[in-house]
Amino acid sequence: DSGVTQTPKHLITATGQRVTLRCSPRSGDLSVYWYQQSLDQGLQFLIQYYNGEERAKGNILERFSAQQFPDLHSELNLSSLELGDSALYFCASSVVGNTDTQYFGPGTRLTVL
Amino acid sequence: QKEVEQDPGPLSVPEGAIVSLNCTYSNSAFQYFMWYRQYSRKGPELLMYTYSSGNKEDGRFTAQVDKSSKYISLFIRDSQPSDSATYLCAMTAGGTSYGKLTFGQGTILTVHP
Numbered sequence: 001d002s003g004v005t006q007t008p009k010h011l012i013t014a015t016g017q018r019v020t021l022r023c024s025p026r027s028g029d030l031s032v033y034w035y036q037q038s039l040d041q042g043l044q045f046l047i048q049y050y051n052g053e054e055r056a057k058g059n060i061l062e063r064f065s066a067q068q069f070p071d072l073h074s075e076l077n078l079s080s081l082e083l084g085d086s087a088l089y090f091c092a093s094s095v096v097g098n099t100d101t102q103y104f105g106p107g108t109r110l111t112v113l
Numbered sequence: 114q115k116e117v118e119q120d121p122g123p124l125s126v127p128e129g130a131i132v133s134l135n136c137t138y139s140n141s142a143f144q145y146f147m148w149y150r151q152y153s154r155k156g157p158e159l160l161m162y163t164y165s166s167g168n169k170e171d172g173r174f175t176a177q178v179d180k181s182s183k184y185i186s187l188f189i190r191d192s193q194p195s196d197s198a199t200y201l202c203a204m205t206a207g208g209t210s211y212g213k214l215t216f217g218q219g220t221i222l223t224v225h226p
Contacts, residue, residue, distance in 0.1 A: 045213045
């Protein structure tokens with residue numbers, strides 16, 4: 001158990017809908033990262049937050065947004081969902097958010113029908 | 114062409130064998146190199162973390178980095194059935210890349226008794 005929690009574990013929804021994935025980092029970690037894992041693209045970095053502020057951005061679609069709250073938990077919002085958004089979404093956390101070790105949560109499996 | 118290339122395998126070896134896993138990369142700015150292990154339907158967990166070129170050993174695992182060739186390796190000695198998993202290489206440049214990790218596609222390893 002990495003200490004990073006993610007809810008829900010599974011999510012099934014329809015195209016065009018909006019969902020919110022939640023992540024709680026390890027105690028003491030200030031930085032949160034979101035990754036998407038699909039069969040064809042592998043594990044891809046989406047976005048990073050550090051102490052409530054956006055720090056780095058990957059190839060995150062405009063339909064996706066994230067935020068980190070004062071209690072350091074983070075939410076990833078996915079809207080206007082398409083079939084191709086079906087994937088595993090992982091959250092990771094680290095202490096300072098630079099080159100320090102990232103600890104991954106168990107993931108949320110999103111299925112868009 | 115992807116920044117990080119990793120042979121997806123699958124790789125099947127008998128128990129006790131030495132396993133060699135490899136990644137090549139194109140971005141010369143990468144300085145921090147990691148190997149993650151991912152069991153089915155779980156989040157990745159960090160196995161090895163190395164900075165710049167050289168070797169690092171931890172128990173049955175040895176990580177090698179050759180920056181001149183842009184090539185990294187993970188060796189597993191005396192492989193066990195419990196080592197059966199997907200192995201992901203990851204790397205980052207640090208600096209203004211902050212915590213953005215770039216992953217290989219992952220190699221599926223099966224160690225049979």
